[in-house]
Amino acid sequence: MARSQPRKQVAQPQPQRWSGAERRRLVLGLIALTLVIGVVVGLQIRATRESGRSSAANGGLAPDPRPLSERQLETLQAKLRQNPNDVKSLGQLGQLYLQRARETGDPAYYSRAEAAFTDALARDKGDITATVGLGSLALSRHQFREALAWGEKARTLAPKTAAVYGVIADAQTELGQYPEAVATVQQMVNLRPDLASYSRVSYTRELHGQIDGAIEAMQRAVEAGDPGTEGVAWTRVQLASLYFNTGRLAEADREFSHALAEVPNYIHALAGRGRVAAARGDYPSAIDLYKRATVTIPVTQYVIELGDIYAATGQSQAAADQYALVRIQIKLLAANGSNDDLEFALFAADHPEAAGLSPAEVVTQARAALAARPTVYGHGVLAWALYRAGQYEEAARESALALSLGTQDATLHFHAGMIARARGDQGAAREHLETALRINPNFSVLHAPEARTALAGR
Amino acid sequence: MSRRPRWSLVGLLCGLLAATWAGTAAAHPLGNFTINTYSRLDFAGDTVRLTYIVDLAEIPTFQLIQEGRLDPDKNGILDSAEARAFLDAELPRLRDGLQLLVGGQPAPLQLLDQSATFVPGQADLPTLRIETHHTAPLPAGWASNGAVTYADTNYRERLGWREILARGGPGIVVSGITGDDQSDELLAYPQEQLNNPVARREVAFAIAPGEGGATANTAARAAGSVTTQDTRRGGVTAQVASLIGVEDPTPTVILAAIVGAIFWGAAHALSPGHGKTVVGAYLIGTRGTAKHAAFLGLTVTITHTAGVFALGGVTLWLARYLLPEQLYPWLNVASGLLVVIIGLSLVAQRLRGDSATLADHDHAEFATPAPGQDGAAWQPLAHSHGGRTHTHMPPGAAKGGVTWRSLFALGVSGGLIPCPSALVLLLSAISLGRIGFGMVLVVAFSAGLAIVLTAIGLLCVYARRLFARFSFEPRLPRFLPVASAFAITLAGGLIVLDALRQAGIV
Numbered sequence: 021m022a023r024s025q026p027r028k029q030v031a032q033p034q035p036q037r038w039s040g041a042e043r044r045r046l047v048l049g050l051i052a053l054t055l056v057i058g059v060v061v062g063l064q065i066r067a068t069r070e071s072g073r074s075s076a077a078n079g080g081l082a083p084d085p086r087p088l089s090e091r092q093l094e095t096l097q098a099k100l101r102q103n104p105n106d107v108k109s110l111g112q113l114g115q116l117y118l119q120r121a122r123e124t125g126d127p128a129y130y131s132r133a134e135a136a137f138t139d140a141l142a143r144d145k146g147d148i149t150a151t152v153g154l155g156s157l158a159l160s161r162h163q164f165r166e167a168l169a170w171g172e173k174a175r176t177l178a179p180k181t182a183a184v185y186g187v188i189a190d191a192q193t194e195l196g197q198y199p200e201a202v203a204t205v206q207q208m209v210n211l212r213p214d215l216a217s218y219s220r221v222s223y224t225r226e227l228h229g230q231i232d233g234a235i236e237a238m239q240r241a242v243e244a245g246d247p248g249t250e251g252v253a254w255t256r257v258q259l260a261s262l263y264f265n266t267g268r269l270a271e272a273d274r275e276f277s278h279a280l281a282e283v284p285n286y287i288h289a290l291a292g293r294g295r296v297a298a299a300r301g302d303y304p305s306a307i308d309l310y311k312r313a314t315v316t317i318p319v320t321q322y323v324i325e326l327g328d329i330y331a332a333t334g335q336s337q338a339a340a341d342q343y344a345l346v347r348i349q350i351k352l353l354a355a356n357g358s359n360d361d362l363e364f365a366l367f368a369a370d371h372p373e374a375a376g377l378s379p380a381e382v383v384t385q386a387r388a389a390l391a392a393r394p395t396v397y398g399h400g401v402l403a404w405a406l407y408r409a410g411q412y413e414e415a416a417r418e419s420a421l422a423l424s425l426g427t428q429d430a431t432l433h434f435h436a437g438m439i440a441r442a443r444g445d446q447g448a449a450r451e452h453l454e455t456a457l458r459i460n461p462n463f464s465v466l467h468a469p470e471a472r473t474a475l476a477g478r
Numbered sequence: 479m480s481r482r483p484r485w486s487l488v489g490l491l492c493g494l495l496a497a498t499w500a501g502t503a504a505a506h507p508l509g510n511f512t513i514n515t516y517s518r519l520d521f522a523g524d525t526v527r528l529t530y531i532v533d534l535a536e537i538p539t540f541q542l543i544q545e546g547r548l549d550p551d552k553n554g555i556l557d558s559a560e561a562r563a564f565l566d567a568e569l570p571r572l573r574d575g576l577q578l579l580v581g582g583q584p585a586p587l588q589l590l591d592q593s594a595t596f597v598p599g600q601a602d603l604p605t606l607r608i609e610t611h612h613t614a615p616l617p618a619g620w621a622s623n624g625a626v627t628y629a630d631t632n633y634r635e636r637l638g639w640r641e642i643l644a645r646g647g648p649g650i651v652v653s654g655i656t657g658d659d660q661s662d663e664l665l666a667y668p669q670e671q672l673n674n675p676v677a678r679r680e681v682a683f684a685i686a687p688g689e690g691g692a693t694a695n696t697a698a699r700a701a702g703s704v705t706t707q708d709t710r711r712g713g714v715t716a717q718v719a720s721l722i723g724v725e726d727p728t729p730t731v732i733l734a735a736i737v738g739a740i741f742w743g744a745a746h747a748l749s750p751g752h753g754k755t756v757v758g759a760y761l762i763g764t765r766g767t768a769k770h771a772a773f774l775g776l777t778v779t780i781t782h783t784a785g786v787f788a789l790g791g792v793t794l795w796l797a798r799y800l801l802p803e804q805l806y807p808w809l810n811v812a813s814g815l816l817v818v819i820i821g822l823s824l825v826a827q828r829l830r831g832d833s834a835t836l837a838d839h840d841h842a843e844f845a846t847p848a849p850g851q852d853g854a855a856w857q858p859l860a861h862s863h864g865g866r867t868h869t870h871m872p873p874g875a876a877k878g879g880v881t882w883r884s885l886f887a888l889g890v891s892g893g894l895i896p897c898p899s900a901l902v903l904l905l906s907a908i909s910l911g912r913i914g915f916g917m918v919l920v921v922a923f924s925a926g927l928a929i930v931l932t933a934i935g936l937l938c939v940y941a942r943r944l945f946a947r948f949s950f951e952p953r954l955p956r957f958l959p960v961a962s963a964f965a966i967t968l969a970g971g972l973i974v975l976d977a978l979r980q981a982g983i984v
Contacts, residue, residue: 093674120674126637127509128675316635318511318537341544348540348603352510355601 089119110140111149118156123250125287125317133157148178155187159194162361164393167191182212189220196394198227198425215245219255226262227396229426235262253282253289260292265430267460269296287313291322298325299462303333320349324367325465327374332465343374350375362389362401369405370466379409396422400432407439415439430456430463434471441474450475510600511537512638516664517576517630521685522647524616528587530576530630532608533664536599538636539606554596554604561594569610575632578614580685581623585614607664621687629680639667641676644683651688655681732915739919743900743926768936775932777886782924786900787917814973820887821967900924 096113100106117133120126134157140150155170171188178184185208192201205224209217218241226234238259245252260275273296279289294309310326313319327342350364365386368375372382386405390398403418419436437452453471462468516531534542542548548564549556556564569592578585591611599605628642641661646652660676661667667675900923 090674097673124637126512126675316637344544345537345540348537348601349510351601351603352536 089116089123092116093120105143107140107144107147108149110136110143111147111153114140114150114153118153118160119250121160122254123283125319130157130160146177148174148181148184151177152181152183152187155191159187159190162194162392164191164194168195180211182208182214182217185211186216186220189224193223193227194393194395196396196398202228213240213244215241215251215255218244219258222258222262227425227427229428231262231266231428235259238262248282250283250286253279253286256282257286257288257292260289264292264295264299265460265463266428267462269299269462272296285312285316287316287319287322291319291325294322294329295325298329298332298465303329318345318349320346320363320367323349324371327371328464328466332469340374343371347375362393362395362398365389365405366401369401369408372408379405383409383411396425396427396432400429400435403439404435407435407442412439412442416443428459430460431467433459434463434467437471438474509637510535511636513538513633513636514639514661514664514667515630515632515641516639516661517628517642518659518663519578519626519628519642519644520647521616521645521650521652523649524620526578526580526585526614526616527590528576528578528610528612528614529663530572530610530612531664532572532606532632533639534606534608535638536601536603536605539596539599539604542606543604548606549596549604556594556596556604556606565592565594565608568608572608572610572632573612575630577627577629577631579625579627580617581620581625583617585616587612587614616685620685624685625682626685627680627682631679634679639664639676640679642678642681644681646685646688649687649689651686652683653686654683735915735919736922739922740926740929743923743928744930745926746900746923747927747930768939771932771935771939773882773886774935775928778931779921779924779928782900782927783921786920786924811974811977814970814975814977818967818970818974821963821965821970825963825967 093113093116096109096116099109100113103109114133114136117129117136121129121133133153137150137153137157140147141154144150151170151174155167155174158164158167158170167187168191171184171191174181174184175188185204189201189204189208192198192204202224205217205220209221211217218237222234222237222241225231225237238255241255242252242259245255256275256279260272260279263269263275264272273293276289276292276296279286279292283289290309290313294306294313297303297309298306306329307326310322310329314322314326323342323345327339327346330336330339330342346364346367350361350367353361353364364375365382365388368377368382368385372379375382377385383402383405386402390402399418400422403415403422406412406415406418416439419432419439422432423436433452433456437449437456440446440452441449453475456463456471457468457475512535514533514535516529516533518529520527520529539548543552547567549560550563551560569589573587573589576587578587589610590613591609593609595607595609596604597607626644628644630640630642639661641659641664642655643657643659644652644655645657900920
């Protein structure tokens with residue numbers, strides 16, 4: 021565009037007045053000008069490089085390499101310094117902090133988000149952005165009942181806002197209110213078919229065992245997002261995980277790679293590629309990828325998975341180190357007043373000696389986790405803890421609840437199979453273990469071989 | 479996610495939070511897995527002292543212990559022998575990660591003092607605090623070249639607070655960097671709602687002889703030529719850039735922004751430069767008409783728009799290597815030279831003695847577009863009457879007067895220098911992801927620019943017609959063209975000179 025305009029202008033007013041020689045001279049002139057600019061630019065590049073390229077950091081006009089949200093944040097902060105009563109901007113500021121927390125994994129932004137939302141509500145009790153924001157924040161802190169309350173409050177304020185239903189749907193899902201959650205997600209996607217609603221449709225379908233439908237919805241979610249954002253990268257990781265969980269390693273790897281292209285060094289995508297590498301038996305690559313993922317933020321799940329890979333490859337000391345790190349995280353979590361995390365309960369059930377808990381203590385922890393988060397996965401974790409404690413009958417009941425939605429999850433079926441086997445129900449055991457391996461032959465570096473051994477050994 | 483439950487979409491990142499979020503104020507608001515660093519440069523006399531502090535939260539401290547690099551007997555107490563062994567092993571690497579240049583010379587940091595201590599953290603876990611003090615002599619020429627750069631490249635991949643500050647002292651003034659300590663040496667992290675966690679990993683600032691003691695928070699004159707235009711940019715540019723920052727633009731807001739852009743374009747054209755004199759002189763000297771003035775305006779708009787877009791593209795592409803401010807003077811030079819060339823060629827033409835003669839024909843259809851032709855607005859100016867192409871150029875067009883080509887060249891030169899304001903506008907738009915909107919605003923800005931230039935042109939044209947009624951009419955035209963050609967040349971020369979001064983060459 022920039023190049024074509026002047027030429028067009030030359031052609032339009034005086035088509036006949038420019039003789040061939042004149043045109044040639046003009047073109048030569050333009051070329052000469054371009055060359056001059058080129059030389060100048062080249063010299064400047066060299067000068068800039070020689071002077072140590074640090075000056076670019078000094079707020080010139082050079083486009084900012086920082087993410088969009090960070091710059092928007094500064095704009096909003098400046099606005100609020102001028103007018104602290106700008107409730108709308110306060111709400112947006114809080115939302116941006118939440119986004120920064122997701123992008124960086126830096127929890128420092130959460131307390132700032134809370135302060136912004138609280139401030140906004142103090143100035144305007146009915147501010148919808150802040151109300152929804154506090155709901156999202158409660159979800160982030162695993163306070164699902166509070167999140168649901170904020171969501172319901174937001175619904176009375178703005179029943180036509182899709183984001184409201186996102187908060188409600190997530191809270192209902194995590195509280196095990198599945199029929200209600202399905203209805204809420206349907207309302208949300210009707211209001212606004214976008215990344216947020218499609219990804220929730222996908223997760224709801226996945227819970228109900230509709231894997232193909234879940235994949236399709238997640239693909240739509242990816243397409244509906246803004247490329248290059250953390251939101252799209254996150255959604256791609258979800259899509260990749262859906263592929264991985266159904267044993268489609270090539271597709272999973274492709275989507276994890278795409279997520280890495282969206283957000284370089286995206287830790288969830290790094291860990292995902294590590295998981296694919298481990299499933300393919302390429303343990304050195306897997307370890308390398310997991311290390312890269314956990315060095316920035318030691319996400320518990322990835323630390324555990326890395327430990328499991330070390331354990332599977334006979335590096336017991338390295339595995340023990342990772343598990344010890346998880347134990348430290350449990351301690352820190354307890355120090356912060358939380359004793360009911362599902363993830364740690366599962367870790368304890370899988371690694372009782374690393375967790376330093378007796379089987380009975382693990383059961384207690386799993387019950388607390390289930391009470392806080394009564395989901396199908398919560399039942400699955402309690403079932404597994406009960407199995408480890410030798411309480412097979414109750415384990416079987418919990419396992420049945422875990423599978424009550426028809427979720428096609430290899431781990432849930434593996435648990436059910438091992439419990440059935442312990443109860444002497446060989447037919448059900450075979451069926452569940454085969455189902456687990458059919459859903460995903462590589463569902464776990466630890467348990468997939470265990471399932472095969474159990475099937476072979478009867 | 480194979481064997482762990484699939485959490486909801488919010489779940490995973492939230493799980494991370496749950497593991498780190500403290501209900502009450504925790505020692506590390508940035509999370510139990512952060513590594514935080516603090517650098518303070520104190521200048522006094524002819525030395526600089528560096529205070530470098532590292533604060534490792536519970537998890538990285540635990541990892542160091544686990545790897546056997548810290549507290550090898552794992553008794554939870556860091557005795558002095560253990561601390562010394564740890565510092566001897568780790569400190570050289572940490573110091574290598576710090577780069578301090580004064581006047582382009584690396585400053586050799588000498589260790590004065592070091593310590594490593596356990597500070598009780600959450601859950602009875604230790605956190606580690608490393609404190610070091612270094613000193614370095616300032617290189618001999620610091621008084622004349624006081625550009626300082628400092629970078630902390632340690633723990634690049636870890637999250638955490640990164641604070642760098644510098645203070646002057648007896649005999650030294652520091653400018654271009656804050657001297658405010660925000661975290662009290664990493665002992666109290668602020669959590670104000672309107673401030674982001676500090677993440678400053680490298681700084682550039684300046685030192686100069688003077689009465690220090692406190693940091694002079696004047697605009698940075700350091701870091702070479704970067705800031706020479708900073709003070710200038712406060713006015714129009716800042717306001718122009720704020721045009722694009724509007725949230726959720728409604729039609730009214732968009733319209734207001736466009737009107738605003740036109741206005742600022744016009745205001746910008748009235749600021750010095752932009753060859754208004756040239757335009758006026760040219761049109762007077764060559765007896766241009768309103769049409770020529772309009773054509774000039776259009777050329778300026780289009781050239782300026784194209785120039786901004788082109789420079790915007792080049793800027794984006796070159797962003798890593800140079801600052802656009804460094805490019806402007808050179809574009810000014812190119813533009814000024816173009817004006818000089820036009821002026822000189824006009825002088826040459828005039829001096830050949832062919833003074834303008836009145837055109838000898840008029841056409842009734844002078845301004846009537848020929849039906850069905852492309853570019854109708856321009857077509858009537860050059861068309862064919864029964865075979866011979868001629869042009870409806872105004873009087874004197876053929877010899878020494880207005881030629882479309884020189885008019886075009888003049889318009890190009892007027893619009894070639896993309897105004898910094900317009901470029902800022904476009905780049906702001908790009909950075910906000912509103913490229914289309916930004917382009918529209920740049921066009922509006924250019925139009926504003928052109929409106930003023932055209933208006934000045936018209937003023938000159940009509941003023942000349944007024945002149946023409948007076949009796950000195952016969953002499954004036956002979957005198958004016960040559961004088962204005964000189965004026966053009968002179969103006970071009972001034973543009974070049976000004977640009978060279980901006981570039982710091984003259």
